[in-house]
Amino acid sequence: MAPIDLEARAHAEHPEQLRLWLRMLACTQTIERDLRSRLREQFETTLPRFDLMAQLERVPEGLRMSELSKRMMVTGGNVTGITDQLESEGLVERVNVEGDRRAYLVRLTSKGRREFRGMAQAHEGWIVEALGGLTSNEIQALHQLLGKVKRHYLEIA
Amino acid sequence: MAPIDLEARAHAEHPEQLRLWLRMLACTQTIERDLRSRLREQFETTLPRFDLMAQLERVPEGLRMSELSKRMMVTGGNVTGITDQLESEGLVERVNVEGDRRAYLVRLTSKGRREFRGMAQAHEGWIVEALGGLTSNEIQALHQLLGKVKRHYLEIA
């Protein structure tokens, strides 16, 4: 039985692209909502905070605000706000950049790194579970197809 | 060249599910952001407002608040707020339900229907363009795979 959700507005007469889009949205919104509520309940944090820390985890020396802003796909003011929060909790720190006194590097503290590992492990488990209905081949296929979507979108944007 | 975005945090060592998830998010967030800004600029409206009207367009007799809430995947209070806005602009109306004086049917006015058609046409064009990099076969494949994701997620939720 079809669930009643965002996709309910799709007509059979709609172009196949639109029907696909509504399904994509329904999938990501549902999963994302659950991630948010689990992050809040189990770790008292939010998705942007988690995401900022995830970006930093890959880069031990830290990232500039402008780089974080690009990667998180949000404007600079917001990165400042999230960084302020995390810094006040001792999870990240701002480090001066040699040769440019306007800029900082934001990096995880050891406390931040420790706390992030716990969250990341849980998060990974939730995602593996959420996508657990797919075989490895299907995952590869989806990954490849969405890669194509992304590349095309960057070209026309 | 790989774009710098949400996916930048993906490691090769991450499980394939997580890498897929980050790609799904990057795709939908990018497209969704553009939709929001185009709806704002060209039609002075928002995605939830558009979505509510889209749900109603399929059902000329209207939908109850509770039904809208389910379909839009948001809680009742929010539907009230959006409906209030649209009603004050004469785009939707609340109609009494015979036999249940607690409930309403919300439906598009003719003005609402007229304005919606314009927006929907533009919206459809944006989506067709956004997903224009895919062949029809690829669209079918994605649609089918995401259907599987959705069904599995409903089972475990």
Place this chain on the structure above:
DNA sequence: TATTGTTATACTCTATAACTATA
């Protein structure tokens, strides 16, 4: 002048929970 990051602000979206009215 341009760039980095911050501050201030405002608005949309959302969930939660208490509430009113009807069933």
Place this chain on the structure above:
DNA sequence: TATAGTTATAGAGTATAACAATA
């Protein structure tokens, strides 16, 4: 008691624009 919808509230998330310091 349960249900339909509303109200009130608080917080997340975001964009915009003006600003200070530095390049």
